[in-house]
Amino acid sequence: MRPPNRWPLHPYPIHGEAMTSWLGRIAACYSMNARNLLTSTAVGNGTSRPDLDLDPPKELLTELSLRTGVPSETLSRMNMAGWIPWLLDTLEPEEAAFNTYVNEFSIFLKPGIRPPRIVPGWRAWIPKIPYPRACPQCLDDPAREGLYLLWQLPLLLSCPDHGCLLEYCAGVPGEYFVWRTEDPLPRPASEAVREMDRRTGQAINDGSVALPRRTVHAGIWFRLLRTIIDELSCPLSLWGARKTAIESMWDACGEPARGGLAKWQALEELPRNKQGSLLTGTAHIIQALQEGALPGYGTSSDLFLPEPERLVDPGTRPQPKTAAKLSGLELVKEALDRALEDARHNPETAQALLGFATYGRTDTATLDTLTQRMVDLGIPAEYLSHKLLGQPSTAHKISDG
Numbered sequence: 001m002r003p004p005n006r007w008p009l010h011p012y013p014i015h016g017e018a019m020t021s022w023l024g025r026i027a028a029c030y031s032m033n034a035r036n037l038l039t040s041t042a043v044g045n046g047t048s049r050p051d052l053d054l055d056p057p058k059e060l061l062t063e064l065s066l067r068t069g070v071p072s073e074t075l076s077r078m079n080m081a082g083w084i085p086w087l088l089d090t091l092e093p094e095e096a097a098f099n100t101y102v103n104e105f106s107i108f109l110k111p112g113i114r115p116p117r118i119v120p121g122w123r124a125w126i127p128k129i130p131y132p133r134a135c136p137q138c139l140d141d142p143a144r145e146g147l148y149l150l151w152q153l154p155l156l157l158s159c160p161d162h163g164c165l166l167e168y169c170a171g172v173p174g175e176y177f178v179w180r181t182e183d184p185l186p187r188p189a190s191e192a193v194r195e196m197d198r199r200t201g202q203a204i205n206d207g208s209v210a211l212p213r214r215t216v217h218a219g220i221w222f223r224l225l226r227t228i229i230d231e232l233s234c235p236l237s238l239w240g241a242r243k244t245a246i247e248s249m250w251d252a253c254g255e256p257a258r259g260g261l262a263k264w265q266a267l268e269e270l271p272r273n274k275q276g277s278l279l280t281g282t283a284h285i286i287q288a289l290q291e292g293a294l295p296g297y298g299t300s301s302d303l304f305l306p307e308p309e310r311l312v313d314p315g316t317r318p319q320p321k322t323a324a325k326l327s328g329l330e331l332v333k334e335a336l337d338r339a340l341e342d343a344r345h346n347p348e349t350a351q352a353l354l355g356f357a358t359y360g361r362t363d364t365a366t367l368d369t370l371t372q373r374m375v376d377l378g379i380p381a382e383y384l385s386h387k388l389l390g391q392p393s394t395a396h397k398i399s400d401g
């Protein structure tokens, strides 16, 4: 095995960066593009550019690790295969893949209302046609001048850190890069979109998302989101009495009802404007659910609602249990407590208790010890005499002096 030939210049990958972006930045150090870099150094064996971000061969990752010193575990998170099973179950085209992923949960529509679908070649979140996007504010920061892997997916509308919309672009910073819009950048996202994407950012970075009821694993968050998108892709007739409310929601967020779909299609197969509409609708319907403006009938809708307030009547105090509700042990303890209380004032009760406690004992040391324990419980010593046991009637005579 030949020794690794380390590339002299190799900027470290940014956390979350896509493989193509990182290789483009390395190649720019040598005034070439990523393809030329890989070919000229015989790395990658002709791996195509889309494969680099999807599922590059393990040998390529090993080779890149040797060339740069970046651990292969870090490199494996820079492509979609590294996000299995959090973001998606598999990259293999499986007939049941769609139903497995999208029908595990229900949020707005009752379970079973959405018909099962077969979507050939479907892979969760991975668009049929990729639309590269980037955050203008991230790219203004020299420390973050790379393209993030998950910016490529119809999963985020805005940058979770900056709250501005992700914008369509081409190329890789350092290599060749242009924005695909004439609009002044950055453009702010709506509050509902920022909140949805803040949670998605939390899922990506922390591995979990804090929802009002409980914290859920990132994998659950991605599936909840994809489920809501599918619910919104269904015909409005499935929404029953909430049809008008759902139409108002679409109006309020400035998008066409059902995200502009004339018939059901999977998000991943849609053109980018319809993907954007469905994601915007998802953000706004989550906000409507949380604010109580639109109820969810699915089994997981409660996750988005605050815990119900538990009202406690301030006048209510715990009531003593009635005799009927006391257990045998509780009854004995209660009787003993009553006897002890009486013995503190009544010599006859005190002497009777001493007789009970010392029953069967005859040696003086044990009798003295047990007597002292009863004194410790607050019974006057003068009420107690084991010498007089068996003559309770004389006990009070002691106290009389």
Ligand SMILES: [Zn+2]
Pocket (backbone or CB within 6 Å): 135, 136, 137, 138, 139, 159, 160, 161, 162, 163
């Ligand atoms: Zn940003």
